[in-house]
Amino acid sequence: MTSPGLDPEGTRIQLIATSDDVVRARQLVRTLAVGCGLSLVDQTKLVTAASELARNTLSYGGGGTMSALPVERNGRRGVRLSFTDEGPGIPDIDLALRDGWSSGSGMGLGLSGARRLVDEFELRTVVDEGTTVTVVKWSR
Amino acid sequence: MTSRREELAQGWIEVVSSTLARRVSRTELDQELHELYGAILEALRRGGVDAAGEHYAEVRALLNEISRNRARQGFSPAETAIGVFALKRGLEPLLDEGSAEDVAAYLALARLTDDLGMFTVDAYAATREQIISAQAEELLELSTPVVKLWDGIIGVPLVGTLDSARTQVVMEKLLQALVDTGSAHAIIDITGVPAVDTEVAQHLLKTVVAARLMGAECIVSGIRPQIAQTIVALGIEFGDIVTKATLADALRHALRRSPGALGGAGSAA
Amino acid sequence: MSERLPILRIGGNLLVSIQADLDDQTVMNLQEDLAEHVVRHGARGVIIDITAAEIVDSFVGRMLSTIASISRLLDAETVVVGMRPAVAITLVELGLSLGGVRTALNLEQGLAILAERSSAGPAAR
Numbered sequence: 264m265t266s267p268g269l270d271p272e273g274t275r276i277q278l279i280a281t282s283d284d285v286v287r288a289r290q291l292v293r294t295l296a297v298g299c300g301l302s303l304v305d306q307t308k309l310v311t312a313a314s315e316l317a318r319n320t321l322s323y324g325g326g327g328t329m330s331a332l333p334v335e336r337n338g339r340r341g342v343r344l345s346f347t348d349e350g351p352g353i354p355d356i357d358l359a360l361r362d363g364w365s366s367g368s369g370m371g372l373g374l375s376g377a378r379r380l381v382d383e384f385e386l387r388t389v390v391d392e393g394t395t396v397t398v399v400k401w402s403r
Numbered sequence: 404m405t406s407r408r409e410e411l412a413q414g415w416i417e418v419v420s421s422t423l424a425r426r427v428s429r430t431e432l433d434q435e436l437h438e439l440y441g442a443i444l445e446a447l448r449r450g451g452v453d454a455a456g457e458h459y460a461e462v463r464a465l466l467n468e469i470s471r472n473r474a475r476q477g478f479s480p481a482e483t484a485i486g487v488f489a490l491k492r493g494l495e496p497l498l499d500e501g502s503a504e505d506v507a508a509y510l511a512l513a514r515l516t517d518d519l520g521m522f523t524v525d526a527y528a529a530t531r532e533q534i535i536s537a538q539a540e541e542l543l544e545l546s547t548p549v550v551k552l553w554d555g556i557i558g559v560p561l562v563g564t565l566d567s568a569r570t571q572v573v574m575e576k577l578l579q580a581l582v583d584t585g586s587a588h589a590i591i592d593i594t595g596v597p598a599v600d601t602e603v604a605q606h607l608l609k610t611v612v613a614a615r616l617m618g619a620e621c622i623v624s625g626i627r628p629q630i631a632q633t634i635v636a637l638g639i640e641f642g643d644i645v646t647k648a649t650l651a652d653a654l655r656h657a658l659r660r661s662p663g664a665l666g667g668a669g670s671a672a
Numbered sequence: 673m674s675e676r677l678p679i680l681r682i683g684g685n686l687l688v689s690i691q692a693d694l695d696d697q698t699v700m701n702l703q704e705d706l707a708e709h710v711v712r713h714g715a716r717g718v719i720i721d722i723t724a725a726e727i728v729d730s731f732v733g734r735m736l737s738t739i740a741s742i743s744r745l746l747d748a749e750t751v752v753v754g755m756r757p758a759v760a761i762t763l764v765e766l767g768l769s770l771g772g773v774r775t776a777l778n779l780e781q782g783l784a785i786l787a788e789r790s791s792a793g794p795a796a797r
Contacts, residue, residue, distance in 0.1 A: 282696040289693060289727070304575060307727055307758035311766060314729040318696075376730060376766040578757035585777055613760035618753065618775035618782075 274332040279320045279346070288317040288329045292344065299333050299340040300402045309342060309400040312377040316346045316396050319373045324348025324394055334399065341382070341401035349393040356386060415440065418489040427476075436486070439465050443490075443519075452511045454518035466519060470526035474534065483527045487520040547573045549580040556588040556657045557581065558650070562595030570606040577610060581619045588657040589614060592650045594625030604639045611644050620645070620660070624653035676701050679709050685717035685786055686710065686748075687779075691724045699735045706739055710746045717786035718743050721779060723754030733768045740773045749774065749789050753782035 275295070277288045292313040296306040313329070320327040327348030334343045353359045360375050374396070378384040383399035416436050442465055446458040453459070466487070473483040491513055547569065552558040559577050577589055591607065593599075599607070611621040624647040626634075634641060647653040675698050680687040686709055688702065706718060720736065722728065728736075740750040753776045763770070776782035 286693050286695045293726070304758045304761055307756075307762045308765065311727045311729050311762045314727060314731070315766075318729075318731060373730065376768070379765050379767070380762065574761070575757060578760060581777060582757060585781070587777060587781060609761070609764045612769075613757070613764045616760040616763055616770060616775060617755045617757065618751075618777045 274330050277329045277331070278326075279317050279329055279348075280326045282318075282321065285314060285317045285321060289314050291329075291331055292342065295331055295333055295342045296400070299342050301342070301400060302403060305400060305403065308380040309344075309398075312380040312398060312400075313344055315373045315377040316344070316398070319396070320346045320348045320350075320394075324350030327393075336401075339401050341399050343397065343399045345395060345397045347393065347395045352390040352392055352394055353386075353388040354390055356388065360386070414493040415490050418492055419486050435469060439469070439486075440490075452515040454515055454522060459519075462519065463522060466523050467526045470523045471530045474527045474530035480524050480527050484520045484523050487516055487523055491516045547576055549576055551584060551586070552590065552654060553658065553661075555584075555586045555661045556590065556654065557584055557586045558590045558592060558654075560592045560595065560650075563597075565593075565596055565599060565603045567602045567606065570603050570610075574606055574610040574613070577621075578613055578617065581614060581617060587619045588661055589619060589621045590624055590650065590653045590657060591621055592624045592653070593630070594627075594650065596625075596630070597627070599630050599633060601637050601639065604634055604637065608639065608641065608644070620657075622647055622653040622656060624648070624650050676705060679705060681713060681715070682719075682783070684713075684715055684790065685719060685783070686713070686715045687719045687721065689721040689724070693726065694732070696731060699732060703735055703739055703742070707742050707746065710743055710748045715748050716790050718748055718750045719779065719782045719786070720750065720752045721754050721782075722752060722759070723756070723778075725756070725759065728755070728759050728763060728768075730766065730768055733763065733766075733770055736773050737771055744772070749786060751776050751782040751785050753777070753779050 275291060277291050278284055279288060289310050293306060293310050296309050301309065317329055320329070325348060327346065327350070330345045330347070332343055334341050360378065374386070377396075377398065381398040381400045383397075385397045386394070387396075388394040416432060419432060419436065439462065442462045446462050449458045451458055454463075469486060470483050494509060494512065548560070550558050550560070557577075557580050559573060561573065565573075577591070580586070581589060591610070593607075607623065611623070614621045622645045623641075626646055626648075645653075645656065647656055677688055677690070677698065680689075686706065688706065694702075709715065710718065718739065720739070725732075736750075736752055743750045751774045752770070755775060774785060776785055
């Protein structure tokens, strides 16, 4: 792969519309993580982060999609996940990333917890338009 | 060069083998260099003296293998490169009797050997890098033993400087050992650790919390005065983690708290 | 896809094994079913075996805490057994502490905790 991250061919899309889809998203991420040579601990961290983010997409965003693809940089392999919804968006990002904050029924660990489990974390949100969270986990 | 193949090859092998002084068997060298010589001739015949060109793929593959072997066997880079540079020296006698054309050819060939020589040094260095990183990994494994101290009590004596990567390896190894041995107590002894930084202290702390989540208790023993000062100065909260001055104190504490270990003495945590 | 996990009885205790990747509804069902079983059988202890669970996210973690709280109100102690190291490391990073949940390395040690509690009487701990 010469242009990692830009190659649309390896991208897998998972619809997130029901709680069964959260299970499917976890399974897809697990398969990719194993394929990219992530250690058992890193696999577990990434799958857990995916579970948190997929559930956020479902409960706060009103559903959406997860796109997942293997990436490569400087000889290291990894997995990139993007969770996109067209929900209400997040008015105060700093607040949303603080531990214990939650606008729904969760414990508020979703976003901030997921961020600690991955190597790269990017949050883009526009009020009334939607939210996209992109994370990357690299193999050690 | 083709016509005087044997003569030149012999001269070359002579120079190389005198340098490598019996550390590589004559037959091995003979075969290696003849193969290489053949490949170089073939590449010259098919065109060009561009060492990076496609005609030299075979030559580069051979040199790569020779360089890797030399690196593994503990030869120096110079001893490895001589194999190529000696070819030049082998050609020198030919200059005396040669024409201007021969001299030009020799110079072109000299440049080629220089390039190929550089290539061997690069290949040699790459192999050494691999060996070093493999050894570092092995050392990491060796330097973090998990030992059984008693029924239901394991110990991790840490010696030397702890960095983040090593602490993480210890953390995972310790937790796995808890499961494998069914030990509800672990003692992390850091008597041999001269200093810790914030990150390492955090990793230790997380190990203890993770063990507790799994149903096991960790005791940290042998904290040096400097480390205690660091921990407090950095404001790291060690919370309700049990710490003991020595490994012996920690073991006594663990024994008192594990009901089965000393015939049912004491009560569980 | 949601299902109901089998709840086994061992002496005065209940045992549930989480075998696969659970969807949220199955997790909610388990919470209900356990409370009902504790009362119906007068159980003194509940063991939740998560040896086979590859991950525990905040949703499942919260369920474990809730089950422990509900059981305690019904005079039963909950012990979670068999958490994998990778799961424990992830939970620590996630910031989830499983408050109020007792844990043990394996089923045997979990049962020992419950046995000790019942022999010491309900006031213990």
